[in-house]
Amino acid sequence: MNQPTPIRPIIDRSEPEETLRMVAALPAPAGLEERIHAALEAAPASPKILAWPAQGGALRSWMRGAAAAAIVGVVAGGGWAIYSRVQPAAGPKMVELPRVTGSGGFSSAGAMRTPQTLSAPAVAQPAAPQAPVEAPQSIQAKKPAHRRAARPAQP
């Protein structure tokens, strides 16, 4: 009977951790604590760059208020200087919009203007009769007669 072959070789899970444990257990160098003590003593106990002077009671509070007021004044003055120099561009004061007629109202869009006629004075003699224009008849006469004759009779 064949033995089932393992898909992958069995690895002891603790094997890699043993290496890491050895790394973690490496001793610290000698004199480490002394060097750190020296570094801590050499370091300033408190940051001095932005430290406000500790002495001065009422004077200190007065100076602090004055400094705050000066800062506010400088910021506000600078802002006003910029605002007063930069003017917005002058635009049109009034814009005429097209008139919109109501949907149900009357419109004069298609209206034709006719001049007002004056009442003319009465003519003494009637005008001479003109010859009647016979253009429509002559046009009809030009149509060929045979076409009308050739049209089939309606049933």
Add this chain to the structure above:
Amino acid sequence: MEIAPGAVRDQTRQHDQQAALAALVDEYASTLYRVAFSVLRNATDAEDAVQEAFLRVLRHRDTLGEVRDHRVWLIRIVWNIVLDRKRRAKTRPETDDIADLARVLPARGLSAEDRAAAAQHHARVLACVEQLPGKEREVMLLSAFEELSSVEIAGVLGITESSVRSRLFRARNLMADLLNHARGVK
């Protein structure tokens, strides 16, 4: 001339804080160094990291009294420092660190040939650790410190204990796969 009682109190408080800080250095400097070295793998960098950690403590020494577990708190500080340093330092190739470290690991009672084989094995393991995803690698590195429980590792990393366990499980499986693959390639 009289000395104000407030000034005396301040001096006493400062003296107490300095004494407490000195005690912390004496007690935990070695542990912090080992934690820093396990990540940075360089003695000078590790010592610098420990010094920086204690300088941070010095700056916030007023809060020392509020800290419940000083050991976990300090390890967390140095852990953040070394991770930050490692992220920024890309100049030195890691293969050099691994080879150096594998050589210094203890191999007592072994012949020269066995010592070379052991160094090669350690180097392979450390290279596989570097290939792990960040979260799994962090848990695996910290779990190598026998003095740290899973609760304390969770405290250092700012995660839950169950997360520590699941990450460690994943890390072990990944390491087994990586080592199998490395052996197959060889």
